[in-house]
Amino acid sequence: MNTVFKALADPTRRKVLELLRQRPMTAGELSDHFPVSRPTMSAHFAVLREADLIEANKIGTSVIYQLKLSVLEDALLGFSQLFGIGAGAKRTPAGSAGVAEPKETGEGGDE
């Protein structure tokens, strides 16, 4: 559960989950909504995957991310969005709340 709270504490990751609520998206589609580099986004995706909040599936040549939230996690996400938890947190170049700047990931080019 700790990994879930850690994942939900970051506004970027919450925004990713909010976007995925509408429909599953590719890594590129998601990255286009944020002014950060693809490796940084990949690190956010890794945190979300580790918390078991999203799932990556390969369809054709694209990797799509889709939500994998329990009802309680969905409600927690709603509450954290409502009260803006973590919105005032100090931002680092890699976002915030435990995302280390990745050295190298290939996920930005998964599509």
Place this chain on the structure above:
Amino acid sequence: MNDNPNATANAKKHILFSLKLAAAMIGAGLLLSLARKQGWVDGELVQRAIGVVIGLGLAAYGNAMPKMLYGPPSLSIQHATLAQALARVSGWTMTLAFLAWAALWAFAPQDLLVFASLAVVGASSAIILGYTVWKYIACRTSRSD
């Protein structure tokens, strides 16, 4: 990814969760029966407590349902969108319905109890079925356009 190496582990985890939940519900039922035989509680209280246990157990199952409903990888984005929407709506509907069921068994008057709790579950099933049919038709219509 497509050939998810964790699929078997996830399936085992979900089966284990379901078995633990079932064992907890059966265990609670047996304990309540024992308490009744010992004369600690009366029959109506046991009946209501078992109703509450069943409601909470199935609400817990409904809570985990959106995580469990992912089967084989989707064939297309539309299929993935449909699966995600159905998993979320069924999970939320089942959880809320069985929380309402548990609340009814805890607090509703005896003469209303069975009818109201069955009505709640019936309504939730109708919502899930209606939503599934609606999304399926919408998906087919958008594909044929």
